[in-house]
Amino acid sequence: MPSAKPDPRPAASAAANDPLAPEAALARTRPARARSRLRGRDATAPAGESAAVSASLDEIDLRLLRVLQADGRITNLKLAQAVGLSSASTHERMKRLVSDGTILGFGARLNPALLQAGMLVFAEVRLADMSNAVNAAFKAAVLLRPEILECHEVAGGFDYLLKTRVPHMAAFRDLVAAVAWNLPGVRDVRTYAVMEELKNTTALAV
16 A cells, blocks of 8 residues: 655644744745855855965974964074974075965054953844945944954854954943944844953964
């Protein structure tokens, strides 16, 4: 006797009664929104370039990078001794790593608590729409605010993630009320004040 086809109605009924079903449906729509933001962009080019650069790095290059991430002020002589090269060879490798973009630059890490920037706040921002005009206006406004240290376009339930530093709670309120909500095209903002930094590093695993 042939098996009967499964009746889809029980499953549909269960989904209708499941309080999480609307969230699941919303989650399924989010990737499409993320994909729409990537239209017209060559998303594979940066990854390909990165892979090509990584393939050209040998073990000595990686040792150089590890030492430099631990101490960016190390002298060329000490760096050469650390990786077992001559000073001239180390200098040439350093020039290549800078010119090919593996090393983006050198800078000092400052203590925010001593420089009126001790409060760390993250913000999720959703725009009213993702049109080119709204995006361009939002990005231009973000670049003008020194309190905003990082801004990342992300896939998911919101459009941008901001990392900000402010001196105190009053400045935090100003950031939310006078800055975040006045950025062009903003529809929704959720902010998160950091109570404790468990880990804060810029070092990559190489």
